[in-house]
Amino acid sequence: MWAKILYAFLTLIGGIAYGLLLGGISRKITARMQNRRGPTVWQNFIDLWKLFRKKTAISHGVMFYLAPMFRLVGGAGTFLLVPVVVGSPYLSNFSFGGDLIVLMYFMVLGCLGMALGAAESGHPHAPIGVTRGLSQMAGYELPFILSVIVLMVADKTATLEGIVRAQQGGILHWHLFTHPFAAAAAFISLLGMMTSYPFQVVLAPQEIAVGPPTEYSSTFLSYMFSGRSVFAVAKYLLFMNLFLGGASNLLWAFVKTFAIFLWPLFITNVFPRLRLEQSVLFFWTWPTFLGLVDLLRIYLVR
Amino acid sequence: MGKDKKYFLDEKPEKLTYGGVFRRINDWARARSLWVVAYGTGCGSIELRPTFTSRFDAERLGMRMVATPRQADVLIISGYLTVKTLKRVIRVYEQMQSPKYVVALGACPINGGMYYDSYNAINRLDLYLPVDVWITGCMPRPEAILAGFKRLQELIDSGRADGWKKYIDNLDRYRENQKKIIKNWKMPNYNW
Amino acid sequence: MEVLNRLREKFEITGDKVQRDDLALVETTGKDLIPVLVYLKTYEGFKTLVMISCVDWMEKGKFQLSYNLWNPEKKKNIIVKIFLDRENPVFQTIYKIWPQAEVYEREIHEMFGVNFEGNPTQDEELILEDWEEIPPMRRDFNTLRYSMEKFGEREPKSGIIIRKQISEQYDEWRRK
Numbered sequence: 258m259w260a261k262i263l264y265a266f267l268t269l270i271g272g273i274a275y276g277l278l279l280g281g282i283s284r285k286i287t288a289r290m291q292n293r294r295g296p297t298v299w300q301n302f303i304d305l306w307k308l309f310r311k312k313t314a315i316s317h318g319v320m321f322y323l324a325p326m327f328r329l330v331g332g333a334g335t336f337l338l339v340p341v342v343v344g345s346p347y348l349s350n351f352s353f354g355g356d357l358i359v360l361m362y363f364m365v366l367g368c369l370g371m372a373l374g375a376a377e378s379g380h381p382h383a384p385i386g387v388t389r390g391l392s393q394m395a396g397y398e399l400p401f402i403l404s405v406i407v408l409m410v411a412d413k414t415a416t417l418e419g420i421v422r423a424q425q426g427g428i429l430h431w432h433l434f435t436h437p438f439a440a441a442a443a444f445i446s447l448l449g450m451m452t453s454y455p456f457q458v459v460l461a462p463q464e465i466a467v468g469p470p471t472e473y474s475s476t477f478l479s480y481m482f483s484g485r486s487v488f489a490v491a492k493y494l495l496f497m498n499l500f501l502g503g504a505s506n507l508l509w510a511f512v513k514t515f516a517i518f519l520w521p522l523f524i525t526n527v528f529p530r531l532r533l534e535q536s537v538l539f540f541w542t543w544p545t546f547l548g549l550v551d552l553l554r555i556y557l558v559r
Numbered sequence: 560m561g562k563d564k565k566y567f568l569d570e571k572p573e574k575l576t577y578g579g580v581f582r583r584i585n586d587w588a589r590a591r592s593l594w595v596v597a598y599g600t601g602c603g604s605i606e607l608r609p610t611f612t613s614r615f616d617a618e619r620l621g622m623r624m625v626a627t628p629r630q631a632d633v634l635i636i637s638g639y640l641t642v643k644t645l646k647r648v649i650r651v652y653e654q655m656q657s658p659k660y661v662v663a664l665g666a667c668p669i670n671g672g673m674y675y676d677s678y679n680a681i682n683r684l685d686l687y688l689p690v691d692v693w694i695t696g697c698m699p700r701p702e703a704i705l706a707g708f709k710r711l712q713e714l715i716d717s718g719r720a721d722g723w724k725k726y727i728d729n730l731d732r733y734r735e736n737q738k739k740i741i742k743n744w745k746m747p748n749y750n751w
Numbered sequence: 752m753e754v755l756n757r758l759r760e761k762f763e764i765t766g767d768k769v770q771r772d773d774l775a776l777v778e779t780t781g782k783d784l785i786p787v788l789v790y791l792k793t794y795e796g797f798k799t800l801v802m803i804s805c806v807d808w809m810e811k812g813k814f815q816l817s818y819n820l821w822n823p824e825k826k827k828n829i830i831v832k833i834f835l836d837r838e839n840p841v842f843q844t845i846y847k848i849w850p851q852a853e854v855y856e857r858e859i860h861e862m863f864g865v866n867f868e869g870n871p872t873q874d875e876e877l878i879l880e881d882w883e884e885i886p887p888m889r890r891d892f893n894t895l896r897y898s899m900e901k902f903g904e905r906e907p908k909s910g911i912i913i914r915k916q917i918s919e920q921y922d923e924w925r926r927k
Contacts, residue, residue, distance in 0.1 A: 284618075288616070288618060288619075291612075291613050292613050293612075293613045293616035293618070293619070294616055294618075294619040295616070295618055295619060296618050296619055296620075296621050297621075300591075300592070300621055303588050303591050303592045303621060304592045304594075304621075306584070306585075306588040306592075307585075307588040307589050307592040307632075310581065310585045310588070310589075311632075311656050311657065311658060312656055312657035312658070313656060314656065314657065315629070315656075467625075467626050467627065467630075470630075471626075471627050471629070472627070472629055473629065473630070474629040474630055474656045475656045478630055641878070642879075642880065643878060643879070643880050646880070670904065671898070671902070671904070675898065675904075675914075676894050676895040676898050676914075677894065677898060678884075678887040678892070678894045678897050678898060679878070679879065679887070680902075681902045682898065682902040682903055682904055683902065683903055683904070686903060739901075740901065740902070741880075741881070742881040742883070743880070743881040
């Protein structure tokens with residue numbers, strides 16, 4: 258038991274580092290796409306250290322202090338429920354029976370904590386960002402949950418491990434190919450989860466000054482920063498396990514998560530931004546429709 | 560104020576005694592991760608756009624524009640500073656968190672520049688805020704701005720960019736100068 | 752421009768001049784200004800108020816207000832001028848004809864001290880917060896001295912002496 262906790266902790270540290278590195282790589286790729294040099298890929302580590310060692314002198318109340326911890330715990334908790342390598346004694350984290358449903362609750366935790374804390378900060382831009390974030394969450398959760406339900410019904414299991422085992426035996430057994438519509442719905446909702454560009458109105462640095470975290474500084478921001486990166490890695494791992502057949506060793510996990518990481522990145526760099534009602538309407542029409550199509554297909558095939 | 564009282568603190572800020580083992584690493588990281596608050600006071604802010612976008616790309620030095628003063632390290636006084644703006648600049652500066660640096664762009668903050676006889680533009684910035692790096696020119700080109708930032712990085716790296724410490728030490732003197740210009744001081748005494 | 756002829760028939764025009772093909776200057780009295788503007792807007796197609804400016808004729812003891820209008824169809828400009836008494840500069844607002852005039856009048860009020868009766872926001876501060884001197888754009892206001900006294904200077908001694916001389920010369924010239 259203690260060994261398992263130790264391994265999970267080490268995996269978590271690795272996950273945070275990997276998330277920060279991915280952030281640096283995304284900044285580099287964005288810079289190269291805009292025909293400039295860009296920072297080094299290690300830039301996010303430097304930023305994190307600098308933020309961590311800055312002074313904090315703001316007092317806004319208890320919830321304000323707790324929100325970054327919520328964010329970090331939400332991200333880390335999600336990460337710890339997703340197995341990196343299924344079946345490995347070291348890298349499967351705490352995935353247990355029925356964990357998909359727990360997981361979907363956990364993914365919301367960070368956002369809710371953030372909402373409470375941002376509301377406490379008293380800055381007028383923060384509630385605007387929170388409203389937008391929660392509305393957008395209501396948008397992308399629907400197609401994502403639909404596609405997860407499709408997989409759960411098809412494989413007759415609610416654990417990630419079972420879903421991964423159902424995809425073994427060649428590339429064509431991946432859910433990406435066996436359930437293409439559900440996969441499409443989930444990958445579109447991934448764009449909303451990552452607040453990548455067509456659905457980026459939540460943060461909107463130009464108009465509402467990065468929205469919810471407006472008032473957060475220094476150490477708080479560093480917690481949120483690491484929480485955000487580990488949450489991103491958790492989402493990539495989750496998608497890898499759901500649709501790309503999991504990973505049999507650490508190298509495959511890196512390759513597959515990197516492939517998933519490239520998808521919102523390239524969309525981000527070439528698209529303009531949608532307004533809130535447009536993005537929510539989009540999530541509730543096309544991806545939801547695709548998810549329903551696959552659900553119907555499974556029902557009829559059975 | 561009244562209802563908003565809890566969001567302001569009137570006390571004098573305590574000095575940050577950072578250092579010890581990590582001091583060297585801290586300075587190294589601070590020099591390579593300068594976040595600039597996106598706030599333009601005068602004509603110089605037009606030169607910051609090419610500096611931060613594709614043509615001159617200040618991001619390769621690890622710099623970034625951030626939208627709120629809470630998360631920023633560097634405040635750029637870009638060009639002339641009017642009395643009305645000075646009030647806002649002081650607030651922005653005091654809202655930034657402690658290792659913080661001021662870069663003054665152009666001739667106007669140094670001695671008034673071409674606005675030396677203006678009724679509204681201040682003549683010397685260092686009476687009101689501690690300045691770490693001056694960049695001369697009217698306006699300085701992006702190359703000059705980048706050179707100025709390199710200089711700021713050197714100063715931070717060797718631990719000599721301590722304007723924020725001077726501000727805390729001489730707060731009374733700075734405040735006196737500021738109040739000489741801003742007649743109607745409707746702000747808390749020190750706003751964090 | 753034939754607009755001038757029609758204006759001369761209808762209103763009291765104290766002076767006019769065709770500056771360029773597309774720019775004419777008209778001088779009228781304060782009593783006739785608003786009728787002229789309304790006439791130009793409704794019947795002659797000068798639909799846009801480009802700006803209102805103010806000039807301080809200190810020697811004559813007058814303020815000049817210029818209303819710059821633009822006809823977007825014929826691409827013509829016309830400037831309507833009036834003179835106000837410098838001691839007691841009061842005039843009526845035109846913000847009901849062109850709403851954008853409100854801000855211009857507010858600025859002129861702040862910079863020159865001209866009073867626009869009926870303008871609801873003219874007493875609010877536009878640029879100068881807590882201003883205590885005479886309005887700064889009036890020519891009897893010595894900006895150099897004000898700047899030196901209020902903001903201090905960094906020049907070497909010689910530069911300060913030269914600046915003081917300039918500001919004294921200005922005062923002397925003003926007294927004449």
